[in-house]
Amino acid sequence: MKLLRRTTLHFQQGNSDKIYEVDIVELSTDQHLVNFRYGRTGKTLTEGSKTPEAVAYKKAETIANSLLVSKINSGYQVIQGYDPISKTTIGNAPNTSPVQLRTITTAEPKTRDEKIRARLEKFAQGTRAFTSFNDKKTIGYIDGYSLTRSIWAAGELRIAGLVDALAAVLAGKPTYFGDPKIFYYSIAWALARSRDPQALSLLTSLQAQIPEHLYQFALLQIAPNPEAYLPTWQAVDLPTLHANITRYDQAQGHALYALTPDQQGYFESVVHHQGLTQELNALLAQLTLQDLGHNYLARYLTPATLSRVKLNRAAFPELEAAIDDVLIHKKNAVIEQATKAFKPYFERYQTALARMSWPANMRESERDYAQRGRIDSLWNRGLETRLTQLLNANGIHRSALIEYAKIQEHTGKAISETRLAECYAILHTHKAYQAVAQLVTQIDSFRVYLPYLKSQLSPDIRSRYEKDLSTAFQQLSAQRFIQLRDQAAQQIQASIHAFNQASLGSYALTQIDPSKRAEFLQALTYVKAEGSFNASFRQLYKLAELLDDYEVLARLNQTLELGQTSVTSGVYQQRPFSLNTQIYFKRRMLRHLNKTAKFAPASYPKLATQILLLADDQAEYAQTVAGITPKVFPTLSAVNFILHTHSKHYRPNYQYQWRLWAGKKADLIGMEAHSKLWQQAPDELLHLLQHCKAQWVNDFAYGRLHSHSAWLAKQPLSVWLNLVTRPYENTANLAAQQLLPHLQAADVCQALLSAQFATIRKLVLDQLKAQSFQTSPSLLVQLLSSPYEDVYQLAKDYLYTAQHQYPSLIQRLIQSLIQAPETTQALLIPRFKWLFTHPLAGLTPISAVQLLFQQSEDKLQHFAAELIAQVQGNFAELMPYFELLAQSTDPILQTGAVALLIKLTDAEKAQYLPLMMAALLDQHAALRQQAVASISSIQDLKLQQQVWQLIVPELFKAEPVEGFNADIVKAVQSLTPIYAQIDNDLLWRLMTAQSALAQQVGALILPTRDLTTFSIKQLAMLTNNPTASIRAWALNTLQQQPERIMSEFSEAVRMLDNRWDTTRQQALALLAQLPTAFWTPETVVMVTDQVYVDVQQFGRDLMLKAYQTGDGEKYLLHLSQHPSQVVQQFVSDFLVQYTQNQPAVIVKLAPYFKTVLMQLNRGRVVKDRVIQFLFQQAQQDESVAKMVVNLFTEQALTRVLADRSHYIKTLVELQTRYPNPASVLSIIQPELRAY
Structure with missing residues (x-):
C-alpha cells in the first residue's frame, strides 16, 4: 500500500x-x-x-x-x-x-517512556492528532507538548524504540514544529543519545540540516567505526589564541564613537593650528589595541608635548575674545534700544531712591535688588512697602521699572570704539569678519544666546580658538582605535574559528582515545563563557550534556557561574553573555540536577560530586561577606543548591547568588537536595572525602558517610592512607581510627606521621623508640624530612641511632630534600643546614653536594654552596667546585668558593687574597661573613699584615650597606697578633676620624699601648671620643699618672669639657683625688671656668676647700667675666668681703658689674646686691663714683621701672656729691613762685 x-x-x-x-x-x-x-x-x-x-x-x-x-x-x-x-x-x-x-493506538500508555513514544506516534500521524496550536499557528501541540520538546525528552531518557519513532515522524513529513534548526538539532541530539547503530542512516540523511560539530559527535556515538569519523583540525597554540582573543574582547568592551567627517576635520584643524600635527601622526602610528584603557598620551608623547596638550590654551586666544566683544557690542546696542522707553522711569526711580531712608536690619542683597530695580525679587515686606510708596509718589510704573531691570541684566561689558577697531582687525586677520558680521545681523533681541550664535561659525574658525586640545587628541586616537579594532575583527574571526575547532577536536579525540582527556581538560581552562568564547562554550556545554560528561559539564558550569556578564541588552546590540544568559544557564543546571535525580537517580550523586569537587576554599570566589554569617561560595549556585536546597535561611536571590537572611543563623545540617540518593552512594561520598577542596563539602560528605560503618570497614587500607593526610580534622581522625590496628606497617606509620594534625601524629610518636630507628633506617630520614616540628624534634633526639652511617644518612636526606615539594624545601633547607654544620659537621660526602649542584633550582645550589666547606675532602678534590663557584655571578655561590679557602694553608691562601678581600668588601652580608671566617683562619703574621694594609683604606669610608662595619670589625678582631705593630700615628688617625668604623677599630687596637704612648693633651682629648671604650682607656691611663696630670694640668683639664656625663663624672672623681696643696687659685679657676654645671659646682667646692688669705682678689678678677649666673652669684657672695675699700680692684671689676646689671628678668638677687655695693663704694671714692655714673647712665634706660628709679636716684646723689660738668644728668631746680 x-x-x-x-x-x-x-x-x-x-x-x-x-x-x-x-x-x-x-x-x-x-x-x-x-x-x-x-x-x-x-x-x-x-x-x-x-x-x-x-x-x-x-x-x-x-x-x-x-x-x-x-x-x-x-x-x-x-x-x-x-x-x-x-x-x-x-x-x-x-x-x-x-x-x-498507522492507526492511533487505543492502549493507554502507563510509563513516562511509553507516553513519550505514544506521543511521537501521534505526531507521525500528522496534524489530525494535534490538540492545540500556538498563537502564530507555527507550533502544534499534543497534550501540551510540541514535537521538538517530545523528541528532546525522548533523547534525554533514551526511550526504547527511539530510532523507529523518529523515522516514523520524519516519514510523516511533520509540520507545525516551529524553528527547523531547533527541530533537526533535537532529532540529531536524540539520535546521538540513543547510541543505536541503526540510527546512522537516519542521521546521515539529516547532515545538511544540523550543525557540523553535532553531526560529528553524533557519528562518534552511533557509528560502528567511530575513528573513521574523527574530525580534523589544525594544531594551534591555545594559550596564545586565548590571549589574542581576550585582548580583542577587551578592546570591544571600550565605548568608541566614530566621528563624522566634519567632526574629524574639526579636531584635525585644532591640532594643526596648535602646530602638533606631526606629533599627532607619530602618536597614531604607535597606537595598538593594548593601549586602550591606559594613559597612551603619557606613554607616546614627549613631556613637553604632553604639557602643551594639557595646557588648555587656544592657538589664537585673541580671536575668541574679539568675536565675543563684537557680539557683546551689538547686543548692548540692542539692549539700549529696547530700554529706551523705560529709561526715564528708572532715572526718576534712582533720584527718588537717593532721598529715601533705608530700613534698618536690611541685607546687602536686598539693597542690591532695590537699586537695580528688581523689586519683584524682594522678600522684605517693609522694604517692599516703602518702595511701593516711593513709586506711587513719583508716578513710576512698577512694570516698566521691572522690565527695564530685567533687560539691563543682559547687558555685557562696555566695548570702546578703539577696542572694537582692534577686534575688526583681528577678525580680518583670521578671515572671520564676514562670518561674524553674519552673526551680528541675527542679534535682534536681548534674549539672544551668544554661545549658540558662535556654534554657527565654521569649523575652521572655531578650531582656531578651541582650548581643549586633549579632547582633540583623544577623539582622533579613538578613530585610530576603531580602525585597529576593525582590522583585528577581520583577523580575529580566523583565530576564533581555529580556537573553536581545536577545542571541539580535542574533545572529540577523547571519545576515541581516553588517554587524551587530561590534555583536553587543560584546554578547557581557556574556554570562557563571555565574549568571543561564548560560541565555543555553548557548543561544549551542550555536547557535555549530550555525552553525560559530568566532569566537563561541572567545569563549564563553574566557568559560567564565575563569568563576568555584560549588560543584559546593549543600546546597539544584544550581548552574547548577559546577566540573563548567566541566570538561564544557572537555572538550566538546577533543572538538569533535578531531572537527573528523578529519571537517573544513580547518576545524580556522580554529577553532584563533580560539581562539589570544584569548590575551593583557597579560590578568590570563596568569600565571606562582612556582617553576614557564613557565606563561603555565594556565586556557586549549583554547589549551594546541592548542599542547601532545604535551608530556610540560606537562600538565593534573583541572580541565584546565595545569601543568609539578615539576623538568621545558617541551618546547614541536613539541608542537601535529594538526601536519599546520597544514602545510596557511599562511593561518591568517599570520593568527595578523598579529593574535595572545601571544608563545607568535606563536612557534608563526612556527615553522610560516617553512618556507613559496615561499608567503611570493608574499604582497603589504601583508602585510609590517603584520607589520614587530608587537611580536614574529622576526616583525618576517621582514617586514623581505621589505621590504628595496622600501626606496625611501615606505610601506615609513615602516613600517620604525615598527617596535618598533631593529635594524630602523636599516636605514632608516643610509640617510637630507639629500636624503631635501628630496625628501619629510612624512618629516621622520613622524620627528619617531615614538615612538622614535633616529628623533626623527636627524630633529632634519636639522631645518634645512625652514628655509624652518618654520611649515608646525609646522602639520603639530600635526596629527600630534592624530592620534596617546593614549599617543604623552604622549610627543610635551614633545618638540614643546622644538622650538617653542627651534629653532623664535617661528615657531608662530596656526592651529596654534587647531587645538589646538579639541580636547576637556585635554592638547592645555594644550599650546596653553604655546605661545601663541610664536605669530607681536601681543597684539591674540591677544586672543580671552587672554580665553578668563584666564576659565578651569584653572591651565594661565591660564598661557597670563599668558604673553601679555609681548607688551604696560609701560604696557599695568599694566592687567593684578592678573592678573599673582594668578598670582605662586598655588599652582600653572606659573602662578607664567609670572608671573615676565612680571614680568621689565617695564622701567618705577614699575611695578616697584608690583610690589614688592604683593610685600612676602607676604615675611613662611609658604611655602604647596613652590617658592613660590623663585619669589618670582626675581621680586624681576628688580626690581634699584629696590633702591636700598627703605627701609633695611624692609631691616632683611626681614633680621631669622623668614621665610626675607624673609631671602633682604633678602640680594638688601643689597649695594646702603654701609659706613655700618648701625651696628656691627647689623653684628655680621647676622653671626649664617641667610643666608650676609648674614653674609658684614656681615663684609666690618666688615673695611673697623677704626677703628669698635675704637671700638665692646663692640658689635662680638657677632660672636663666633655659632653659625656658619665665620663665627666669619672674625670671629676679623678681630680678629687689630687692633694689639696695642688689647688691654687689658678688651677681652681681652670676648673670653675667650664660650661657644665656639675664642673662649676666642683670648682666652687674646691675654692672653698683650698681658699687661702689674700686669694679673694685673684678669684674675683678671674671669675668676674664668667657668663654663668651661678658663678656670678658665687662671686657676689664674697664681693663685699674681699673688695671693700679697694677702689682699684672695684674699677677692674667693671665688666662683671655691667654683665650682672644688663640681665633682664633674671639674677635679681645678684643685681640688687651689686647695686647696693656700688652705691656704698661710690660714696667713698670718686674714681669708683665715676665708674658707677658711667655704668648707671647706660642702665638708666632699662625697662624695669624699679631699677630705673634706683639708678636715677643714685645718679642724682652722686652728682650732688661729685659735681661733673660732663654728666648727662641735669638737675632742674624747682621754680620759686611768690603769691
Missing part, C-alpha cells in the same frame, strides 16, 4: 476549529482509493472513504479534487498538500515510498 497524495485542510471560525484530510492511496497497479478523515483539531478524527471499491487513478483524482473543492467552498483552507484551485503543492512533496499507515 502506497500513499500517493495527502491534502490537509483547516477550518476555524468562532469556537469551531476543524481538520479535514483527503488521501489518494494506491492498492496495486491502477487500483486506488480516496479516503478522508475529519474532526476537531487535536481530537481523534473520524475516518471514511469516497470509493467503496478501487478505481483508476484518473477517477480517484477527480473524486478527490471534487471533494476538496467542495470543502474549500465551505470555508476550509489548504494548509498542506495539493491545492486543486491553484493546482500547486503546499508544504512538503507527497511521500511515494511505501509506509505502514
